[in-house]
Amino acid sequence: MTRLSLPIFEEVPEIGRAQPRRDATPKALGIEYFAGDAYPANLLWAGVRRAGVPHARLASIDTASALAIPGVVAVLTHADVKGSNRFGVVRRDQPVLVEAIVRHAGDPLALVLAETPEALRRGIALIEPVLEPLPGVFDAEDALAADAVLLYPDEGTNLLLDGEIVVGDAAGAFDACAAVVEACIETPWQDHAALETPVGVAVVEPDGRLVMTVSTQTPFRDRGEIAEALGLPEEGIRVIAPFLGGGFGGKDGITIQCLLGLAALHAAGRPVRMELSREESVSAGVKRHRTRLYYRLGAAADGALQALDARIYFDTGPYDHLGGAVMMLGLEHAGGPYRIPHVRLRAWSVRTNNPVAGAFRGFGVTQVTAAIEQMIDRLALALGKCPLEMRRHNAVRRGDRNAVGTTVLGPAGLVDCLDRLAAHPWWISRESWIAAAGLFKRRGIGIAALHHGTGYGPIIPDSAGAKIELTGGGRFRIYCGVADMGQGNSSTFLQIAGAILGQPMEAFDLLLPDTDRTLPSGSASASRTTSTFGIALTTAATVLRERLLCRAADAMMVPSADEFVLLPGSVRHLSSGRDFPLGVLAQRLPLDDRVAVAYHRMPGSRERPDAPPAMRLHGFPHRVFGYGAHLARVEVDELTGQVAVLDYLAVNESGAVLNPQLYEQQLQGAVAQGLGLAIWEDFKVERGLARTRDFDSYAIPTALDLPDLATQAISLYDENGPFGMKGVGEIAVNGPAVANAVAVAIKRRIDRFPLTPERVLAALDRPSEMP
Amino acid sequence: MSSLSFTLNGKPVSVDVADDRRLIDLLRQDLGLIGSKEGCGIGNCGACTVLVDGAPRAACLTLAAQIAGRHVVTIEGAATSPLLRLLTESFATHGAVQCGYCTPGMIMAAAALLVRTPSPSRHEIRDGMSGNLCRCTGYHRIVDAIEAAAGRLFAETAK
Numbered sequence: 060m061t062r063l064s065l066p067i068f069e070e071v072p073e074i075g076r077a078q079p080r081r082d083a084t085p086k087a088l089g090i091e092y093f094a095g096d097a098y099p100a101n102l103l104w105a106g107v108r109r110a111g112v113p114h115a116r117l118a119s120i121d122t123a124s125a126l127a128i129p130g131v132v133a134v135l136t137h138a139d140v141k142g143s144n145r146f147g148v149v150r151r152d153q154p155v156l157v158e159a160i161v162r163h164a165g166d167p168l169a170l171v172l173a174e175t176p177e178a179l180r181r182g183i184a185l186i187e188p189v190l191e192p193l194p195g196v197f198d199a200e201d202a203l204a205a206d207a208v209l210l211y212p213d214e215g216t217n218l219l220l221d222g223e224i225v226v227g228d229a230a231g232a233f234d235a236c237a238a239v240v241e242a243c244i245e246t247p248w249q250d251h252a253a254l255e256t257p258v259g260v261a262v263v264e265p266d267g268r269l270v271m272t273v274s275t276q277t278p279f280r281d282r283g284e285i286a287e288a289l290g291l292p293e294e295g296i297r298v299i300a301p302f303l304g305g306g307f308g309g310k311d312g313i314t315i316q317c318l319l320g321l322a323a324l325h326a327a328g329r330p331v332r333m334e335l336s337r338e339e340s341v342s343a344g345v346k347r348h349r350t351r352l353y354y355r356l357g358a359a360a361d362g363a364l365q366a367l368d369a370r371i372y373f374d375t376g377p378y379d380h381l382g383g384a385v386m387m388l389g390l391e392h393a394g395g396p397y398r399i400p401h402v403r404l405r406a407w408s409v410r411t412n413n414p415v416a417g418a419f420r421g422f423g424v425t426q427v428t429a430a431i432e433q434m435i436d437r438l439a440l441a442l443g444k445c446p447l448e449m450r451r452h453n454a455v456r457r458g459d460r461n462a463v464g465t466t467v468l469g470p471a472g473l474v475d476c477l478d479r480l481a482a483h484p485w486w487i488s489r490e491s492w493i494a495a496a497g498l499f500k501r502r503g504i505g506i507a508a509l510h511h512g513t514g515y516g517p518i519i520p521d522s523a524g525a526k527i528e529l530t531g532g533g534r535f536r537i538y539c540g541v542a543d544m545g546q547g548n549s550s551t552f553l554q555i556a557g558a559i560l561g562q563p564m565e566a567f568d569l570l571l572p573d574t575d576r577t578l579p580s581g582s583a584s585a586s587r588t589t590s591t592f593g594i595a596l597t598t599a600a601t602v603l604r605e606r607l608l609c610r611a612a613d614a615m616m617v618p619s620a621d622e623f624v625l626l627p628g629s630v631r632h633l634s635s636g637r638d639f640p641l642g643v644l645a646q647r648l649p650l651d652d653r654v655a656v657a658y659h660r661m662p663g664s665r666e667r668p669d670a671p672p673a674m675r676l677h678g679f680p681h682r683v684f685g686y687g688a689h690l691a692r693v694e695v696d697e698l699t700g701q702v703a704v705l706d707y708l709a710v711n712e713s714g715a716v717l718n719p720q721l722y723e724q725q726l727q728g729a730v731a732q733g734l735g736l737a738i739w740e741d742f743k744v745e746r747g748l749a750r751t752r753d754f755d756s757y758a759i760p761t762a763l764d765l766p767d768l769a770t771q772a773i774s775l776y777d778e779n780g781p782f783g784m785k786g787v788g789e790i791a792v793n794g795p796a797v798a799n800a801v802a803v804a805i806k807r808r809i810d811r812f813p814l815t816p817e818r819v820l821a822a823l824d825r826p827s828e829m830p
Numbered sequence: 831m832s833s834l835s836f837t838l839n840g841k842p843v844s845v846d847v848a849d850d851r852r853l854i855d856l857l858r859q860d861l862g863l864i865g866s867k868e869g870c871g872i873g874n875c876g877a878c879t880v881l882v883d884g885a886p887r888a889a890c891l892t893l894a895a896q897i898a899g900r901h902v903v904t905i906e907g908a909a910t911s912p913l914l915r916l917l918t919e920s921f922a923t924h925g926a927v928q929c930g931y932c933t934p935g936m937i938m939a940a941a942a943l944l945v946r947t948p949s950p951s952r953h954e955i956r957d958g959m960s961g962n963l964c965r966c967t968g969y970h971r972i973v974d975a976i977e978a979a980a981g982r983l984f985a986e987t988a989k
Contacts, residue, residue, distance in 0.1 A: 083922035086930025089865020089905035096864040254931040304931030337870040545929025731968030754874035762956040762969040
């Protein structure tokens with residue numbers, strides 16, 4: 060058997076070719092350094108004491124016993140924080156360390172620094188806070204009641220943000236509908252469960268600067284928040300973001316950064332490590348929003364959707380995080396990828412004493428898709444229509460207005476996706492397949508249509524800065540300003556630059572985000588990571604290519620650069636066949652001439668300028684959308700109530716496909732998380748306390764739970780993204796295809812995720828709801 | 831502190847460790863072998879899987895003292911183990927690696943599986959890997975990678 064060192068990526072990485080990621084082998088070999096893989100000498104360990112109660116007044120906190128533990132170096136409280144002691148993506152409303160009021164059980168009260176993890180553990184346990192309990196509010200609708208307990212009495216309301224979208228006259232249009240269906244659907248909290256918990260190492264260097272290597276999706280935004288919270292100048296902070304061990308939105312925003320920075324400021328120049336345990340991450344970390352969705356949907360006899368009324372409540376926990384933005388994206392997508400002439404959509408993001416909810420892959424769209432797609436199936440049943448034909452009949456195409464009244468501008472491949480499903484053997488053979496269920500088994504097939512907007516929306520600049528350099532040694536270096544949380548965008552950047560410059564991936568050094576060395580490029584989020592930085596990089600690489608060809612022409616005293624091309628390691632003069640090695644060319648050029656920089660800001664939607672400013676600020680409306688149609692084949696065990704997903708097919712149109720292997724990775728991973736949400740992941744919170752504690756009590760899917768996940772791409776060119784791509788990171792997280800399949804199997808609807816055996820058995824006790 | 835001797839990736843090692851030191855901490859912090867990751871600390875996720883006398887073990891649940899005199903193989907053993915090398919190549923080429931945090935543990939579990947069951951079915955692979963969690967991939971490509979590695983092993987054995 061051959062023994063190799065790292066694989067050599069010696070072919071030019073063409074756009075559109077399926078190819079392995081360059082980061083795959085170093086990660087597989089365990090030689091890639093994640094944020095938690097450094098244990099510098101003289102290390103201190105930091106951790107926090109959390110409140111453990113959902114709402115309380117912090118009367119006092121006694122740190123003397125903790126300080127008396129040998130090895131405990133310092134115990135810090137809010138009084139030790141020199142800045143605002145507040146962080147938050149949109150509003151700065153979350154305390155680094157609680158001053159007076161605890162608003163959820165995960166709120167940190169005191170930060171401990173210790174010589175060893177053991178001393179840290181003992182120190183944290185001996186912090187003695189005096190907490191005077193306050194009544195709490197644990198349901199979004201309850202929290203809007205006139206007599207509700209207020210989390211912020213000064214504000215007079217628990218409402219964080221609401222939004223309303225009205226098109227036509229929904230109330231009037233229902234009367235003319237041939238069928239109207241109505242339901243209340245609930246989706247639970249979901250834990251990101253990235254295998255790497257939030258972790259980082261920080262040190263105050265001799266020059267006084269705070270340098271932090273941390274697992275984050277947002278290094279540049281973090282720097283600003285840390286500065287404000289801790290009272291440091293922004294230029295006094297350097298944030299370095301290596302590859303993340305998973306993010307999915309759970310590291311979009313501050314996790315440990317402010318606490319870690321505060322610890323480093325009190326460590327007398329020693330490096331400090333902070334790492335959340337799994338239990339801490341599960342019980343105190345950000346979650347996908349729990350939602351309650353009241354839907355009423357009506358159609359004409361021919362299946363044409365006529366009217367939709369939706370009221371959607373997002374339980375966002377006590378702090379904004381991205382709770383307003385999540386709600387707004389959900390609101391924008393609440394009508395599904397359909398033409399509906401009359402809609403009234405309302406949504407509320409409401410503060411409670413439950414866990415903080417925020418960004419999670421899908422970002423509000425996952426929840427509303429669960430609702431609208433189950434409503435479409437209900438309506439199809441009421442009208443006696445085929446659910447696939449019903450969706451096809453109403454699907455948006457280019458030039459249509461979507462359900463919230465914005466024009467579909469680019470390619471809209473939803474009909475293409477539905478046609479692929481319609482032609483697939485699993486769909487064609489559905490009746491015989493269902494009929495072939497074995498003893499005590501029931502089978503069902505369900506589908507769902509999907510859409511997901513790309514980017515931040517019209518107001519927040521969706522921008523990135525790319526820098527590329529021909530090094531003095533004749534290699535290329537990409538300065539990547541946007542994090543790679545595992546989705547492989549950085550390898551796609553190598554592919555893009557490699558294709559433009561005609562170089563193999565091997566010829567590139569990749570510098571991952573570092574606020575000192577790379578350019579601000581926004582967050583790794585919003586299905587925008589590869590698109591926005593990718594365009595900036597495309598421009599920078601093209602500028603550098605043209606310049607290098609010119610310099611080669613100058614060096615060879617040829618009048619026109621048109622006679623030159625870049626080849627691996629060299630520039631070739633086509634007329635003479637002579638090659639000019641890049642290493643030699645690089646030696647002749649000053650640094651400034653070997654560097655190209657480009658910025659790109661994604662164009663936003665020009666529509667709906669009349670929408671309320673808060674709605675536009677929080678992202679409404681979007682310009683670019685991806686589409687999809689998914690199919691699930693399930694088998695339900697009548698005796699145990701267990702749902703088994705036997706087959707899954709995801710067909711997606713997210714613009715052109717740059718690397719089919721990475722595109723498939725995004726679809727499969729998102730589908731797995733959606734199935735987890737729909738079937739297994741039962742995140743339990745009782746009166747503000749997470750009863751779900753770890754991977755024992757929180758069942759994310761294992762290899763045995765999931766089937767093979769078939770994927771297909773509809774590749775259409777969209778002019779907004781690099782090489783025609785749109786962004787496929789989030790759209791495939793959804794559960795309604797499987798929910799619709801289960802409904803077909805058991806002839807009853809279950810309106811709450813997850814579809815646990817208990818809920819399935821309870822449903823089977825009810826009379827059948829379907830023929 | 832006690833002195834501890836064992837074989838690590840084929841080489842003898844002697845270290846002084848505290849009696850309550852976990853194997854994962856010995857490997858990562860004391861010996862600098864950061865390939866084994868910690869994802870849960872209670873043996874649920876499999877990210878810290880190593881081989882102890884050929885059997886997969888959660889290094890977070892194993893005390894360093896328990897490996898005295900034993901043969902421990904970690905992902906760093908890929909430098910000398912053709913099987914681990916084959917698996918890492920197969921994971922990379924089949925798109926089985928995304929964030930990569932679970933991957934070293936997956937590969938150790940896969941190695942144990944292939945030693946136990948040289949030509950596993952896809953179901954046997956899923957069953958054998960069910961103690962290792964991955965949040966990124968949905969497992970499809972991980973199963974592909976292990977299946978392909980088993981196929982190559984079989985072909986080379988047959989030669």
